[in-house]
Amino acid sequence: MKRYFARRLLYALLILFLVSILIFSIARLLPGDPIQAAATQNLDLANEEILNDLRSQFGLDQPLHIQYVVWMKDFFNGDWGTSFGSGEPVFEMFVRRLPVTLELFSGYVFWSFLIGFPLGVISAFKRNTILDATITSTAIVGISVPVIWEAIVLIYLFSVHYRIFPPSGYVPFFENPMENILCMIMPTFVLGTHTAGMYMRYVRSSLLEVLGQDYIRTARAKGLTEMAVILRHAAKPAMIPVVTVIGIDWGYVISGSFLVEYMFALPGFGRMGIDAIAARDYPVIQATLLIVALFILMVNLAVDLLYGYLDPRVRVK
């Protein structure tokens, strides 16, 4: 198990290295010299000498590989540069916005599991019935609805028409728990329903595969109740593929969270990323992309570990 994990960890580090090079190059490709851009906004800076000073201050006059090494070293020391837009340290911006995004994620987990898992199980047991067909098609509709449109429709229904939830904005939980929950219900629901459809399908197909196995028939022949068959024999092996795809789908969830934060004006990490892209604020873009990549790699690593636990065969391979 240790060797298996060490191998996965090493591989993740290699990919992290490749991703960081990709991000570093993309940030250098963004149009417009950021220093020049800052200068056009502030006429006092429009002097070549001052500009050169600034470039060396930000290290932009160094050769690329040195810039890369410095960037990585600073990143792991918590120095993520300062935003060109607000002049704030990027690390502090991130830390301040993290709780909003984490709250959004927990809400998404709540909705998607609450909806996706039971429906997947029901669908598998009522296989090829009208109920199954209805659930399966609803799941595809759920997957197909774009996040932005679902958000608009919900805002129209529940904020404009019925005025139940606020259309946008965020109130921290410790300031006013009730308001916080009210303003998070729609965003978390949109993100949750989007993935619930996928989880439902994964749970269904995985459970169907497991239920067709001989050992399930043996368990039933022993006279176990259906509940015991599921919990004791089917649940663990059926979870293996589901866990994998949930790991793979994290990128999807993160994309969704960026859009949801944008649509509902939540001051989270995703909103910071989209605003930075629009403003070409590249210290923020660089940091955002690297954090996202790091996060996805960590989730995948956790999935690998869980996978090793759920399926003993993996450890040996």
Place this chain on the structure above:
Amino acid sequence: MNKKNTELSISTGKPNVRRKSLVFDVLSHKMALVGVLIIVSLLCMAVFAPFLAPHNPNDQDLYRVLEGPTWEHLLGTDDVGRDLLSRVIFGARISLIIGIISTFISALLGSMLGLIAGYKGGMADMVIMRITDTFMCLPVMVMLLVIVTVLGPGVENIIIAISVLTWTTFARIMRGQVLSVRESPYIEAAHADGASELRIMFKNILPNAISPIIVAVSIMLGRHIMLESIATFLGLGVQPPTPTWGKALRVGYSYLEIVPLYSIAPGLMITLAVLGFNFLGDGLRDALDPRLRGEGDKLPEAAL
């Protein structure tokens, strides 16, 4: 697959996938039929837009801005008095063009690289798979925004950006397929027959590995339409005055309280397009791989 079929395929080196009734299989699948109907309607809408649209989509009437539905303007008018219905009808063109071209490029590129990675193995496989793993860590939607910012907005750039970011899905699927087909007896037979590597790759392996790619093309087409509309929604995609669903969704969103249909109608079209291709993809999967009939999916769902 019965025994006779297997023998036949070994002796002739021909693919052993049932082909004769693919269209029939797909059309007899209820969800797929709905998908086909949606897609055909959208295609007709795009092709015959000038005949279907009641008004010129770019004609402005500044005396009649942001009107609700009337008999003259069935969906109402937009913020500069253009007919919304006509703009929604013409919007199908750009979405479908971008969806189809970007999917074609990314499927072609991804399948070729996946085929090489799976068949050749070794260094080629290592490099291609490391690239796909690297791309896996960066969500397509987020990277799309960054790359379009680098390239600048516009139809060509958005097609390039989507293709560059999504070929890895096809490469992964193709590689997996090739690895499972490569060891089949009929490939061995072709080797023994003295067939060239290229011939084996394209004549023997490709036709037997293509089914999941066809399914993925359908699903990714919907995804790509969604990606385009998101980028356009955020102001980074197709630029005005081209009528697009994404742009109408964006501008309409600001007038949600006055004319809800302004953003709800184009959004519904995007949803229908994605839904149509997802339904068709599901039907294709069942038709191409009877073993999976009604068993949900084996493809990576997420691409966004």
